[in-house]
Amino acid sequence: MEKRRIIVGISGASGIPAAVEVLKLLKQQEGYESHLVISDSGKVTITYESSWSVKDIEGLADCVYDTHSIGSAVASGSFRNDGMIIVPCSMKTVAGIANGYSDSLLLRAADVVLKERRKLVLMVRECPFSSIHLENMLKLCNLGVDILPMVMTFYNKPETLEDMVHHMACKCLERFGIEAEGYRRWMEQ
Numbered sequence: 001m002e003k004r005r006i007i008v009g010i011s012g013a014s015g016i017p018a019a020v021e022v023l024k025l026l027k028q029q030e031g032y033e034s035h036l037v038i039s040d041s042g043k044v045t046i047t048y049e050s051s052w053s054v055k056d057i058e059g060l061a062d063c064v065y066d067t068h069s070i071g072s073a074v075a076s077g078s079f080r081n082d083g084m085i086i087v088p089c090s091m092k093t094v095a096g097i098a099n100g101y102s103d104s105l106l107l108r109a110a111d112v113v114l115k116e117r118r119k120l121v122l123m124v125r126e127c128p129f130s131s132i133h134l135e136n137m138l139k140l141c142n143l144g145v146d147i148l149p150m151v152m153t154f155y156n157k158p159e160t161l162e163d164m165v166h167h168m169a170c171k172c173l174e175r176f177g178i179e180a181e182g183y184r185r186w187m188e189q
């Protein structure tokens with residue numbers, strides 16, 4: 001049976017461990033495959049803030065695309081997929097999507113997901129937000145985009161930073177109806 005596809009974008013915001021966790025959890029889902037695009041700045045943040053190499057992170061995905069390769073499969077609306085998660089999502093990437101400015105494969109893929117009315121989940125990260133960031137996010141939210149800020153949660157009783165990252169990654173996948181192992185729902189623990 002053909003697997004369901006989810007596009008994963010990694011942009012240059014802080015939060016690379018969340019991207020790694022999303023890719024790992026997707027790998028555990030038998031019926032799904034991940035299609036990964038990393039922005040140039042995403043590659044920079046990977047080296048700055050994680051012990052993972054770009055190659056190792058790419059190795060977690062089923063298919064990898066170069067963000068400069070604008071003619072790749074994920075650039076087309078005819079490419080079958082369930083939608084896209086951008087994790088972490090920078091304010092520059094938010095601005096690009098909110099304004100239809102698709103000058104990279106990552107932005108084009110998100111633009112296509114939006115125009116095809118598929119699911120777009122943005123795990124945004126900045127602190128504090130400016131009114132420009134908030135206006136761009138409101139615009140996208142009103143278009144049906146899921147804005148999931150990278151925020152801490154305590155109701156799930158995390159003991160480690162990894163628990164927090166895991167919880168955020170589970171929330172991303174939940175948007176696609178995927179129940180990741182170890183997801184601690186309120187009152188269901």
Ligand SMILES: Cc1cc2nc3c(=O)[nH]c(=O)nc-3n(C[C@H](O)[C@H](O)[C@H](O)COP(=O)(O)O)c2cc1C
Nearest residue numbers: 011012013014039041042048090091092093125126
């Ligand atoms: C270590 C590091 C952390 C960064 N964290 C953030 C962040 O949390 N949010 C953000 O919007 N930009 C952040 N930036 C800046 C973005 O990388 C920069 O705006 C870049 O142009 C984003 O490009 P992209 O959206 O194409 O990946 C960070 C940059 C570096 C080097």
